[in-house]
Amino acid sequence: MVATATRQTLFIEPLDVLILRGNKLFGDPGSFGESLVPPWPSVAAGAIRSALLAHKGVDLRAFASGQVQDPELGTPQQPGSFRVVNFRLARRFADGRVDSLCAPPADLVIRRKDGGVLECVRVQPRELPAGIQSSAVTKLHAVLPERERSKPEGGYWLTHEGWVAYLKGNDLDMNSHLVRSSDLWALDTRVGVGLDPAKRSAAEGKLFTVQAVAMRKQHHANGRDHDVGFLAEVEGATIPNELMLRFGGDGRAARASLLDSVPSEPDLTEPIVKARRCRLILTSPGIFPGGWLPTGATQNDTGEIRFALHGVLARLVCAAVPRCEVVSGWDLAKWQPKPAKRVAPTGSVYWLDELEATPAQLRNLVARGLWSDPPEDAAQRAEGFNRFTWGLWP
Template identity: 45%
Template structure:
């Protein structure tokens, strides 16, 4: 059973991605939301600190019990697994409400006359006869737009809106939260240093983008496989670039509403939605997908008929245990949606797969370190 921690930043945060800068006028853009590995590293570092251990003991496999079982080694991670992380806002009751990235099959339109927003769903449609396309699947997600609406970006879903979405209903406009209400950009000016003298280098000013979360907003992380004595209930984390401070506290699990299983079982149709970036051998394609469009997974299979995939990401990071960069890997972003039909084996195998993530379905689809960091997680939704 997962434990939940609310993480509230105490300072401006620097979440660096893979957009490097170096030419005059370039700036280091922040990655928001950050990769789940950022939080996995911060949490594991806090566990090491609470036990009085250090990364050298992690590398050598000499951690004290029970931390040795929980964290393992960099080559063979232990039971610790980040099962999810998202933005959240603190409630007056002391709980934390998750905020979810807008799934790729939803579009927000703003009426220019009234200023009101509406949420529309993309629906898979077969290609018209005679139309050629590089699309490898049999259907394309199509949006039926109104004449009055104009596309609007930057919205997140409240948890109640996400629950309605997973049940197959379009969320109402009241379930939208614009990112400007959650965080703002805070650019910081810096100057390069000469490594030998540690003095300022001439003509080498640069700008990096910081993230300042609005009051009452933070992050919610779900952790499985930790010993009750190894994960602190409260702690100050070093989060993101430069190790800025963030306060962590234990919170109750959010209330979850499952999709309607009867409809999925009867119709054999459903969607799966990535809740964290997916690192797959075939790029955006689900691991276990064959050349005929059949997706095979332990205990069942289904036909993949359509997919809505935002622009791909490149995941990397810094390996603190070995003091080296992690390999760069392409990933399908959180919010990617896959439509499945002709479900065989029922929902039980899929629910079991959702507990462990999209891992281990092919020999290439296995990375214990990335699994522990929380990648390849998904949710099941009614079609």
């Protein structure tokens, strides 16, 4: 079976441990290569793109040099219609049901109360009291309301039901809406040996360590009823029912299977238009001309930050953006590293008010992503960066 070139969803099931390298250099003697879970969406985009080229019988060397152009995949310099629009961690149950998983966004803090009970607390946009100064340029500040200082708990993921409740501004159920990282994957530390290219043998004294990621499986002796992998939504290409992928560092094996149905996010555009305010939540890293400011946001002479992109107008009044990250990667066509770029991390949250848009314009902006027309970088747009969703401002 072959799917049409509309939006399709793939479940990517690792068949081996994965080497999901981040952006830290390693390979020198004594260095440590930490894995990044989930990896950047460009990892999925490159793996699927390469598998599609092989499936179509395209000469990979000719494609890499720009001598061959594919109507859907374009060229390495000018991508075609194919693009990744969503990439997340996911688990597939024995009955075939797939549940997407998201890391808690920046405005959601999980902490442990007295007695060891978990609770979720939302960061709230607030004006600072008189006498307190800040370097933030937004009108409001993202404040965590608490009587006593507490330490956030890490290592938790939102289930799809938890993600929907979060977008709607509802309370989360600590028992059913959260999953621990230890229930999803385990890390396997491995030792690598540096090679001497001249002698084509191991280089003396060059040992390094790298993390391998072992995704949980149903057949593992852990009593779990699901396989853990990734969910990738793609559009603009004709996808076969199944693809074998070389995924992540060292090209470890993974199988991508088309899904007939997946749980969808709620359409909150009607209540957002009525309320004239909302949250904008990044679902992939944001590569923006303004650094932490999303594409379309500019600060005027009065100090206000106005947002205007593809017909959606608003005022940006608050932001919760974690410390910037750096993305890069390996360019197979040029056989060299991609330029390193600073990004606003996945899960960054922006609060907008004075919203002027129709529901159709809000949905259109989500479909486009936070890119200008034409996009600032067509290749990285195809790789799945600058994706977001709307959430209610409770």
